[in-house]
Amino acid sequence: MQIFRARVFDTPTDPFAGGTLRSESDTALVVDSGRIVARTDFSTARERHPYAEVVDLRSGVLLPGFVDTHVHFPQIRAIGHLGRPLLDWLDQCALPEEAKLGDDAYARALAGEFLTGLTSAGTTSAMVFGSHFASAVDILFAQAAEVGLRITTGLVTSDRNLPDILVTDVDRSVSESQELIDRWHGQGRLRFAVTPRFSFSAGPELLAAGGQLVADNPGIWVTSHLNENRDEIAGVAAIHPEAGDYLDTYDRAGLLGRQTILAHNVHPADRELGRMGEAGAAAAHCPTSNSALASGFFPLRRHLDAGVRVALGSDVGAGTGFSLLKEGVQAYFMQQLDPAGGVPLTSTHLLHLATSAGAGALGLDETVGDLSVGKRFDAVFVDPAAGQPLDVGLAHAESDEDALAKIFALGTPADLTRVWVDGDLVKG
Ligand code: GUN
Numbered sequence: 099m100q101i102f103r104a105r106v107f108d109t110p111t112d113p114f115a116g117g118t119l120r121s122e123s124d125t126a127l128v129v130d131s132g133r134i135v136a137r138t139d140f141s142t143a144r145e146r147h148p149y150a151e152v153v154d155l156r157s158g159v160l161l162p163g164f165v166d167t168h169v170h171f172p173q174i175r176a177i178g179h180l181g182r183p184l185l186d187w188l189d190q191c192a193l194p195e196e197a198k199l200g201d202d203a204y205a206r207a208l209a210g211e212f213l214t215g216l217t218s219a220g221t222t223s224a225m226v227f228g229s230h231f232a233s234a235v236d237i238l239f240a241q242a243a244e245v246g247l248r249i250t251t252g253l254v255t256s257d258r259n260l261p262d263i264l265v266t267d268v269d270r271s272v273s274e275s276q277e278l279i280d281r282w283h284g285q286g287r288l289r290f291a292v293t294p295r296f297s298f299s300a301g302p303e304l305l306a307a308g309g310q311l312v313a314d315n316p317g318i319w320v321t322s323h324l325n326e327n328r329d330e331i332a333g334v335a336a337i338h339p340e341a342g343d344y345l346d347t348y349d350r351a352g353l354l355g356r357q358t359i360l361a362h363n364v365h366p367a368d369r370e371l372g373r374m375g376e377a378g379a380a381a382a383h384c385p386t387s388n389s390a391l392a393s394g395f396f397p398l399r400r401h402l403d404a405g406v407r408v409a410l411g412s413d414v415g416a417g418t419g420f421s422l423l424k425e426g427v428q429a430y431f432m433q434q435l436d437p438a439g440g441v442p443l444t445s446t447h448l449l450h451l452a453t454s455a456g457a458g459a460l461g462l463d464e465t466v467g468d469l470s471v472g473k474r475f476d477a478v479f480v481d482p483a484a485g486q487p488l489d490v491g492l493a494h495a496e497s498d499e500d501a502l503a504k505i506f507a508l509g510t511p512a513d514l515t516r517v518w519v520d521g522d523l524v525k526g
């Protein structure tokens with residue numbers, strides 16, 4: 099048993115529905131076998147648990163572990179290519195890199211780099227876009243199990259419009275996916291997601307095969323891309339004359355539900371938003387990627403009005419890194435600048451988008467997302483070195499909300515000195 103003594107910020111109630119920041123300056127989280135069993139003042143905790151180890155974190159701020167709802171495993175070495183729109187960026191930057199993952203040694207190296215990228219940024223749970231190669235997905239699952247992160251991922255599938263080496267067919271996609279499901283889904287913190295790359299590279303039969311996998315394997319997840327770029331959307335319409343719109347390509351295949359996360363949705367039609375809200379599918383908002391690829395402004399207000407759940411995604415490698423602090427600040431910037439009128443975001447909204455909203459999107463809200471009694475201890479310790487800009491900012495913050503805004507504005511992975519999943523250190 100451990101007592102974590104800390105200044106704690108979290109968002110157990112949704113700030114888009116009137117919730118406020120929960121901030122406590124010196125609280126004790128009592129953790130037993132990875133679960134928070136009490137949250138009280140320190141002297142009470144000490145009295146009740148005189149032999150528990152005390153972890154004194156009063157020099158910084160403790161936050162819930164971050165939840166990244168959209169991040170590509172094979173793209174860690176592709177981060178930072180600037181100046182191209184989506185389809186050009188895929189052809190020139192991302193896909194040549196993804197083609198290398200058929201080499202197991204290469205995939206093993208990337209999986210290590212990728213998981214280090216997540217943990218160093220304080221990400222404890224993620225919906226991960228896998229690889230087109232089943233062997234590489236297997237390698238990622240195995241390494242994620244060792245590191246201990248909560249990872250949902252799957253075999254990426256496409257049957258057209260990509261280099262030949264990345265293309266599959268219905269039978270192969272089903273047999274390789276089923277093998278991975280049988281081997282990994284529900285093992286520890288790991289889960290499988292059916293992952294058609296996007297409807298620009300997946301025809302109706304391949305999408306329907308994914309829907310059949312969902313029907314045959316209750317509990318598995320679905321992730322893909324949606325309405326990111328105008329040329330992509332036009333291409334999808336040409337490939338799928340049977341579908342009413344982009345979302346419908348997934349819906350008619352049986353891929354839309356509460357266990358579906360669709361990335362971007364920068365250019366949705368009202369019907370699509372209404373249908374996403376009705377189906378309970380979540381949108382992964384990836385603001386640095388939307389800026390880097392000039393995809394456009396994410397219509398957050400329209401998503402909220404339609405009842406669509408929204409959380410943050412880093413979208414590495416179109417996104418510019420693993421930091422959900424950076425994604426939060428970029429989300430704020432873009433809402434400020436949106437010519438159509440953005441949602442004014444506070445630091446409390448940003449924390450929610452990076453933690454509890456992501457946990458909700460991933461169906462992990464009973465488990466993680468805030469630091470309430472009953473939740474697992476997935477947490478990030480923000481503890482900047484003395485004299486660093488964030489240390490100075492925290493020392494002079496005017497309120498807890500202001501301190502949190504400074505964490506988003508100034509925080510880097512170097513300031514996140516310790517990260518836990520289920521009470522076990524994964525960084526620090
Ligand atoms: N759409 C299809 N594939 C990708 C990808 O790798 N990155 C992004 N941002 N969009 C995509």
Ligand code: ZN
Nearest residue numbers: 168323361413
């Ligand atoms: Zn993506």
